[in-house]
Amino acid sequence: MFSNPWWLLLALPVLAVVAVYVYILRKRRRRALQFANLEVLDRVTPPENRWVRRLRHVPLAVLLVALLLMVVAAAGPQAERKVPRNKATVILVMDVSRSMEATDVAPSRIKAAQAAAKKFADELTEGINLGLISFAGTASSLVTPTPDHAATKAAVDKLQLADKTATGEGIFAAIQQIQTLNSVLGGQAGAPPARIVLLSDGKQTVPDDENDPRGAFTAARKAKEENIPVSTISFGTKTGTVDLDGDRVPVPVDDESLREIANLSGGTFFTASSLDELNKVYETLQQEIGYEMRKGDNSRPWIIAGTILAIIAVVGSLLVNQRVP
Incomplete structure (x- = not known):
């Protein structure tokens, strides 16, 4: 050419x-x-x-x-070249349910997840709008999408664990953040590409059915309609346990539902059972999200x-x- x-x-x-x-x-x-x-x-x-x-x-x-x-x-x-994106929107959606206290990933799932998320924010291409949502029984929008990645890092440090796991609510909240930003940027037609990165370790508990109107699978289908892929990271091991009221409760990771969320939304499914593996997953995502192929001289x-x-x-x-x- x-x-x-x-x-x-x-x-x-x-x-x-x-x-x-x-x-x-x-x-x-x-x-x-x-x-x-x-x-x-x-x-x-x-x-x-x-x-x-x-x-x-x-x-x-x-x-x-x-x-x-x-x-x-x-x-x-002309040739295809990998160049940094000038514009894009990424929403980190992080599970802060009690199961994230498990220590099968040193020092714990939540501490490792925080460290990897901050590293991801540090290395994400400048100019990309990065937001943060946490979810347990409900979803909390902690940082609206902004090119100031330091804001996301600061919020990651302040994550607090809570009961239950409302995965669908986390995805719906991310979709809403992206829609709000797109409306400010001139509507869907001129909106930059967007991606949701969901990190979780367990099965949805609120509501019981992932296909409920507020369930994770329903949210994934909605993300597909909005052309917002959800890349999911199943973080932890099958042998994880947490101490709840003096009892050791098993909290194995739920690869199946997270894989299905990625499939339904058009995203990519990853697994990570250590901080090193999680960092590698984020590095892969950074390459997928932070760069694009363009024809150039x-x-x-x-x-x-x-x-x-x-x-x-x-x-x-x-x-x-x-x-x-």
């Missing part, structure tokens, strides 16, 4: 030079045949001289290749290659032919 393909027509004069050069060589050879026996001449000519005769054509050939590369550069070759490598070959052609001609080609 070229931005100015008509410049490729300049390759025709270059090819014409090749044709003229070959014609001149053949004409010179035919003229020489009229006055000498080339077979005898080849036998009496030292081998090193024959190599020199052949090498004298190389500089011009290299120069012609350099010119062709320059022609391609002039035509404006790719003439630079062609220009560099053409310039290098042109220099080689000139130097080679001076060494072999004692003149510039």
